[in-house]
Amino acid sequence: MEIIRYAGLKPQPWRNGGGVTREVAAFRSPEADTAAPADIGAAPAVRGQDAGWQWRVSIADVSKAGPFSPFPGMDRVLTVIEGDLLLLSVDGVEHPLEKYRPFRFSGDAASSGTLPTGDVRNLNVITRSGAFKGYTSIVELSKKRAHPVFEGQLGILLQGQATVSPGIAVAGSGAEPDPASASGTDLPAGPETLERYDAVVGSDTATPEILGRGFLAVVSIDQVAGGL
Structure with a gap:
């Protein structure tokens, strides 16, 4: 039985200074590591944003309004898990995301967030389109x-x-x-x-x-x- 302890996850600051991300687990591409099996528990999580991963599960603290990083060729499922509301703009269309309501959108889209009720914490599931499908x-x-x-x-x-x-x-x-x-x-x-x-x-x-x-x-x- 494997438990990934949140206290042991390393925070990775966003480039725009708007928050930090803690990676829970990820799977790198076969090209990056041909020995890596394609399931959650079979290998240690791949750390780092440039590891060529095919899917990633992470928890992000958002403390400032601004753009989200693009993930071309990826599908995203974002869930607010702490805080009341995130106003997420996806290709110019605004979506009010309340706590515990998963929302799916394309990583190719131009996306940004505003914080009308204060800081939020998000659970992010990102998967390579056509290879994996993520659900929350x-x-x-x-x-x-x-x-x-x-x-x-x-x-x-x-x-x-x-x-x-x-x-x-x-x-x-x-x-x-x-x-x-x-x-x-x-x-x-x-x-x-x-x-x-x-x-x-x-x-x-x-x-x-x-x-x-x-x-x-x-x-x-x-x-x-x-x-x-």
């Missing part, structure tokens, strides 16, 4: 029914208190026995506490399960058939 869903957590995070997904705690535990590995699934369990085969490790904006990497073997109260962003990255 906001779900309310429960203390009684665990929310699973499957392969190709990230579960990011946006608000509240939550813990995550690995599910029980199914026989024949190929999952490695958990060394922390009593028998090594049928008991998952104990739950780990999630802090705000920590990300859980999904898996289809011993699938992580999140319990708590609050809101979770579920980011899904799907590979387009024939895209790579």
Whole structure:
């Protein structure tokens, strides 16, 4: 079970001074690293804005109105996760983005933002058009029914208190026995506490399960058939 701790992410200042971005995870192009597999949990995240990535999930703090960086050939899904409102202009058309309402637009478009109610924090999912498709869903957590995070997904705690535990590995699934369990085969490790904006990497073997109260962003990255 892999957890990407928000506290360990390095802030990268924007060139225009309007904010900072923290990269949660990314996948570089096969040309940049032919050994890199195309799924979220299979390799360490690629750091840096010039790494030739095919998709990227990041959290950005926006403190000043101004233009957003263009991403030619990319699709974008932006979600305000802290703050009340971002007025996003896309090719001259203004879109009021409220908290927890994902908005999709083209990275080719000329885009900029204004902050009528103050600073905001955004969750950004950017994918290479024709190769990957990104989705963001906001779900309310429960203390009684665990929310699973499957392969190709990230579960990011946006608000509240939550813990995550690995599910029980199914026989024949190929999952490695958990060394922390009593028998090594049928008991998952104990739950780990999630802090705000920590990300859980999904898996289809011993699938992580999140319990708590609050809101979770579920980011899904799907590979387009024939895209790579």
